[in-house]
Amino acid sequence: MSDPNPADGGEFFAQFLDDYFAECDEHLTLVRRHLLALEGEVGRPGVDPSLLDELFRSFHTLKGISGMVGLGEAEQLAHHMESYLRALRQKGATLSQEGAEALIEGTTVLEQVIAAFRKKGAAPGIDKTVARLEAVVPETSSAPRRPETVEAAEDDGATETERGRKPSQASGAARRPEDTRTWRFEFAPTPELSERGVNVNSVRARLLEIGELLQATPHVKEQGRIVFEFVVATGVEESAFAGWHEENLTYSLVEEATPENTSRSQPSPTGAASGSWADNDSAPTATPAASLLAPSNVVRVDLARLDELMRLIGGLVTSRARLEESLKQLKRSVVPAVWRGLQETSQAMARQLRDLREGVMRVRMVQVGEIFERMKFVVRDLSRESGKEIKLDLRGQETEIDKFLVERMTDPLLHLVRNAVSHGLEKVEERIALGKPPEGTITLRAGASGDNVLIEIADDGRGIDEERIAERARALGLIAGDVRPDEALLLKLICAPGFSTRDEADRVSGRGVGMDVVGNTVKELGGTMTLATEKHRGTRFTIELPLTLAIADALIASVGDQRFAFPQTVVREIIEVEASAVKVLENNEIVSYRGGVLPLLRLARLFGLDETTPRAFHVFVIGSGASAVGLAVDRAIGQREIVVRGLNDPLVKVSGVAGATDLGDGRVVLILDVAALKSSTPNVRPLKQR
Amino acid sequence: MTTNQNDAEPFVLFELAGTTYGVRSRFVQQMEMVEHITPVPNAAPAVEGVVLARGQVIPALNLRVRFGFERVPFDLRSRLMVVNKGGRTLGLIVDTAREFLRIPDAAVEPPPEAITGLSGKYLEGIATIKDRMILVLNLDEVIDIGEQQPASADD
Numbered sequence: 001m002s003d004p005n006p007a008d009g010g011e012f013f014a015q016f017l018d019d020y021f022a023e024c025d026e027h028l029t030l031v032r033r034h035l036l037a038l039e040g041e042v043g044r045p046g047v048d049p050s051l052l053d054e055l056f057r058s059f060h061t062l063k064g065i066s067g068m069v070g071l072g073e074a075e076q077l078a079h080h081m082e083s084y085l086r087a088l089r090q091k092g093a094t095l096s097q098e099g100a101e102a103l104i105e106g107t108t109v110l111e112q113v114i115a116a117f118r119k120k121g122a123a124p125g126i127d128k129t130v131a132r133l134e135a136v137v138p139e140t141s142s143a144p145r146r147p148e149t150v151e152a153a154e155d156d157g158a159t160e161t162e163r164g165r166k167p168s169q170a171s172g173a174a175r176r177p178e179d180t181r182t183w184r185f186e187f188a189p190t191p192e193l194s195e196r197g198v199n200v201n202s203v204r205a206r207l208l209e210i211g212e213l214l215q216a217t218p219h220v221k222e223q224g225r226i227v228f229e230f231v232v233a234t235g236v237e238e239s240a241f242a243g244w245h246e247e248n249l250t251y252s253l254v255e256e257a258t259p260e261n262t263s264r265s266q267p268s269p270t271g272a273a274s275g276s277w278a279d280n281d282s283a284p285t286a287t288p289a290a291s292l293l294a295p296s297n298v299v300r301v302d303l304a305r306l307d308e309l310m311r312l313i314g315g316l317v318t319s320r321a322r323l324e325e326s327l328k329q330l331k332r333s334v335v336p337a338v339w340r341g342l343q344e345t346s347q348a349m350a351r352q353l354r355d356l357r358e359g360v361m362r363v364r365m366v367q368v369g370e371i372f373e374r375m376k377f378v379v380r381d382l383s384r385e386s387g388k389e390i391k392l393d394l395r396g397q398e399t400e401i402d403k404f405l406v407e408r409m410t411d412p413l414l415h416l417v418r419n420a421v422s423h424g425l426e427k428v429e430e431r432i433a434l435g436k437p438p439e440g441t442i443t444l445r446a447g448a449s450g451d452n453v454l455i456e457i458a459d460d461g462r463g464i465d466e467e468r469i470a471e472r473a474r475a476l477g478l479i480a481g482d483v484r485p486d487e488a489l490l491l492k493l494i495c496a497p498g499f500s501t502r503d504e505a506d507r508v509s510g511r512g513v514g515m516d517v518v519g520n521t522v523k524e525l526g527g528t529m530t531l532a533t534e535k536h537r538g539t540r541f542t543i544e545l546p547l548t549l550a551i552a553d554a555l556i557a558s559v560g561d562q563r564f565a566f567p568q569t570v571v572r573e574i575i576e577v578e579a580s581a582v583k584v585l586e587n588n589e590i591v592s593y594r595g596g597v598l599p600l601l602r603l604a605r606l607f608g609l610d611e612t613t614p615r616a617f618h619v620f621v622i623g624s625g626a627s628a629v630g631l632a633v634d635r636a637i638g639q640r641e642i643v644v645r646g647l648n649d650p651l652v653k654v655s656g657v658a659g660a661t662d663l664g665d666g667r668v669v670l671i672l673d674v675a676a677l678k679s680s681t682p683n684v685r686p687l688k689q690r
Numbered sequence: 691m692t693t694n695q696n697d698a699e700p701f702v703l704f705e706l707a708g709t710t711y712g713v714r715s716r717f718v719q720q721m722e723m724v725e726h727i728t729p730v731p732n733a734a735p736a737v738e739g740v741v742l743a744r745g746q747v748i749p750a751l752n753l754r755v756r757f758g759f760e761r762v763p764f765d766l767r768s769r770l771m772v773v774n775k776g777g778r779t780l781g782l783i784v785d786t787a788r789e790f791l792r793i794p795d796a797a798v799e800p801p802p803e804a805i806t807g808l809s810g811k812y813l814e815g816i817a818t819i820k821d822r823m824i825l826v827l828n829l830d831e832v833i834d835i836g837e838q839q840p841a842s843a844d845d
Contacts (some may be wrong), residue, residue: 562728607731647730649778651749651835652740654732660740660747668728668740668747 016200020069022300024114027058029370031107034058036376039100047088047095055103056085062110068216071117073126077110080133087137099136106133108377182214182254185230185241190248198247200228206244210236303403306364313357314643320349321640321664354641364404368446368455369397371410375417375444382421389428389439390421399446401453405545408525409455412518416457416541417442419515424461424539434536436460449544452527452569458540464533469493488627488679491531495519528675554642554661554671557620557633559604560612564633565642565661565671572621572628574636579615591619591630602632606656606677622674629678644671698794703824704771704787707759711784712793712817712824717773720744724768724783734835741781743772750781756832757812775829782832791824793817798826 034055041047063078081103088095109129116123187203207213211234231254241251324346331339372394383390425431425440432438445456466485473479473493485493493499497516522529527545546552546569554565555574575593582589582600589600600619604611612634619630642661647653647670658673701712702721722743727750729739736756740747750770755761767786772779798815814828 609731645747647740647747647749649749649780651737651751651780651833652730652733654730656732657730660728662742662747666742667726668742670728670730670740 017069018302019300020065021114021118023065024062027062028107028111028114029373031055031058031062032377033373035100035104035107036373036380038095038103042095042097042100045094047093049089052085052089056082056089059085066114069117070217071113073113073123074110074117076130077106077113077126077133080130080137081106081110084133084137093138096136102129102132102136104377104380105129180211180233180235182231182233183211183251184254185232185244185249185251187228187230187250188248189226189228193247203228203247203249204230207232210234210240301363303364306360307404309360310357310364313353313360316353317357317641317643318662318664320346320353321662323349323664325664350641361402362400364402365400366403366406367397368399368401368406368453369394371406371413372397372444372446374410375413378414378417379421379442382418386421386425387427388421388425390425391439391441393441393443394445395443396446399448399453401446401545405453405525408521409543409545412521413444413455413457415514415518417444420457420459420461420539424459424463426462436536452544452546455543455545456540457543458538460538463535463537464490464494464531464539465535466490466533472499487531487533490533491519491529492679495529523675552642552644553639555620555639556637556663556669557603557618558635558637559607559633560610562609563637563663563667563669564603565640565669566620566631566674567658567671568639570622570674572624575619575621575630576616577619577630577632579613579617593621593628593630598628598630600630600632601677603672603677604632604634622678627678631672631674631677642669642671698792701791701793701824701826702771702787703789703791704769704784706753706757706785710822710824711827712791713771713773713827713829715790717775717829719772719774719779721787722770722772722781723766724750724764724770736835738783741770743770743779743781746779748772748779748781750783751833752783753832754783754785773829773833775833778833780833791819793819793824793826801825 034051038047038051038055041051059078059082063075063082066072066074066078084099084103087093088099106129109124109126112124113126115121185203185207187200189199193199204213204216207230211232213230214233215229215231217229241249244251327339327342327346330342334342376392376394379390379392382388420442421440425442426434426436428438431440441460443456443458445454445458447454469490470479470483470485470493473485473496474481476496476499478493478496478499479485479489483489495515495518497514499515519529522543522545525545527543529544530542531539532542533539546567553568555568555571557564557566577591577600581591583591589602590597591600592598598619598621602611603609614634617632617634618636619632620636621628621630623629640663642663644659644661646659647657656673656677657670658676659671660668661671663669700715702715702718703710703712705711720743722741725741727739727741730737730749733739733749736752738750738752738755741750752761762785764783769784769787770781771784771787772781797817797819799817800815801813802816812828812831814826817824817826
């Protein structure tokens with residue numbers, strides 16, 4: 001028991017850190033949102049107190065939890081921002097431009113510090129930022145407490161808490177401050193203890209019951225052993241916790257009023273994340289634990305666990321499909337009444353599975369506003385760098401999107417926004433000369449569209465210069481000399497690897513991912529991207545992504561003896577066409593459709609399968625308007641819920657196939673990549689002669 | 691891998707166009723009958739298609755085609771040998787596979803100069819065990835088709 005398993009300790013610590021990063025993400029998201037709102041208050045007397053409260057609470061929590069993981073830089077930054085916010089709160093202070101900028105810089109650096117810690121990389125220097133933050137705190141507002149701000153940055157400074165606590169606004173109302181003594185507890189977790197439910201969290205909870213948690217720090221000892229150190233101020237008698245050493249929880253008395261004795265160099269208290277303003281002195285300690293340690297209704301779940309759950313449900317869906325296949329075969333050999341009973345049960349199971357799947361999907365959903373908020377920050381920076389005036393118009397932030405998609409789409413969206421600023425929007429003078437409002441607008445819009453989610457990035461800038469793109473494409477040999485690219489081709493060209501119309505890397509958009517990465521990511525996620533652009537009017541990228549990746553509704557079609565799955569969301573309708581109704585125009589086959597014509601693509605021909613010549617066949621109509629095409633198959637077989645499996649092996653990663661599924665009979669059915677098939681018009685050629 | 695004489699590694703032996711090949715059994719996940727292969731359009735010629743193996747969709751590579759032998763219809767003796775290598779799982783279709791054999795490392799000799807051509811590339815070496823010649827497969831080369839072959843390649 002005295003020799004804890006190092007691996008176990010490491011796991012504790014890893015878990016601990018996971019929670020930490022998740023909590024940081026949450027608070028930084030809130031901070032970004034509130035900071036942008038705060039910017040609007042610059043120069044106005046009496047800053048909106050609720051806004052300050054929210055920010056203070058977030059920074060306070062960030063400070064507390066950063067201390068617990070021993071990330072001193074983050075703790076200091078948060079501390080200084082907190083100090084400034086406190087100053088703002090007082091005396092109807094005014095937020096200066098410089099103050100707002102210092103907070104934004106502080107947040108940016110804080111984010112970098114946490115990110116560096118996460119990647120175990122080198123942290124950026126914080127001194128400059130700290131100095132800037134210190135500079136904006138008005139002397140008067142913090143006069144009684146002035147030393148804390150200075151000392152906080154120093155290693156041996158008395159902590160704010162110690163100072164704050166001494167003048168007697170004790171934590172628990174019931175305890176008289178004179179009785180309060182400070183103890184240092186050390187807890188060494190072991191697997192045995194963990195089995196009995198004694199772990200760092202339960203210990204922390206236990207300590208909170210007896211007093212006020214001033215500090216909590218994990219220490220990595222030799223061989224990766226982990227020991228958690230807690231400094232607790234309590235009025236409770238020693239006898240109350242004397243028996244705890246049996247659970248590897250040792251303690252010693254820390255002398256009063258000499259916080260240096262804790263051997264920590266924490267600039268500030270940790271553990272308590274009250275977010276309460278109270279008065280200057282007691283703010284951080286008056287109500288311990290509100291958001292960090294109090295129970296909440298929110299459960300944080302590792303995405304991998306949800307993936308696993310989705311995978312299990314996928315297995316269930318396949319099993320049920322198999323069951324239904326077996327039932328079909330059973331139909332003739334059992335009494336109809338019995339068969340109906342079985343059939344009903346199977347149907348009920350199908351519905352329940354669908355509900356279950358939707359339930360798990362809902363758990364994975366987050367609001368798209370989370371990425372959008374980040375864009376605000378980016379646009380703000382870009383606006384300054386480029387000298388362009390930009391208004392960011394956000395719509396549909398409440399649209400929910402799979403967490404996985406959010407993570408994957410963040411960089412591509414960032415890139416599109418950067419592009420919109422650097423390539424799309426004109427300079428102010430240019431806009432004025434064109435009679436446009438001097439301020440350019442970038443619109444980010446999200447919305448649901450059936451089983452898909454739509455994300456739109458639009459600007460009201462100069463539009464994509466088709467001629468320039470075409471010229472460059474010709475130079476690169478991507479298109480023939482006489483081709484005038486339409487919007488679909490333009491998009492394809494700018495998404496081609498290495499295609500950039502700027503000779504020198506643009507400072508703003510020429511870094512990070514390129515358009516090819518944007519295109520690939522969308523494709524990998526099973527989505528589509530379209531482009532609309534008009535000279536002097538602007539450019540709009542529309543990205544359509546499936547809500548979820550694992551399970552989808554599909555329409556099954558047959559060609560010869562092969563079956564294929566069409567993602568249901570891409571199919572507009574299925575029509576029956578008489579062979580005699582097909583007209584041949586040069587190399588293309590067309591049929592009349594809704595008063596117009598519909599070009600036909602025969603799947604058999606595209607895939608080099610044996611072509612049959614039925615009298616009538618089914619056509620899946622894909623897309624709408626002028627871009628609609630009909631994919632001709634032999635027959636539509638029906639609608640199914642399918643488990644989408646990727647075809648990632650390079651041997652079978654081919655154009656026109658998005659993945660594979662198993663319909664329950666042990667045979668693999670390919671899922672079509674309709675967008676890729678569509679773009680193989682009009683020069684149809686066999687992909688493979690087998 | 692040591693060169694100790696006693697250090698014999700188990701191999702799965704299979705037949706292809708009348709020749710015996712061996713592949714280290716630690717790379718072989720399972721053996722299956724060849725059935726229900728779904729062709730994948732536009733894939734390389736040796737790629738027969740995809741199959742469902744233990745709930746996973748994996749590519750099935752026809753080793754006859756891969757090695758430049760003539761394609762023959764699958765029969766009851768044909769086997770799909772599911773291998774794991776380099777993080778990939780795929781099935782190799784062979785004429786038949788029925789044997790395990792421990793081959794000492796020292797018994798595997800580099801392929802002779804004469805067959806270091808195209809087919810030599812797929813060999814790690816040749817083992818001779820009791821007058822039997824076994825060609826030891828270089829699995830990495832076999833499953834590496836490199837750049838996806840364009841559609842025109844096999845028109």
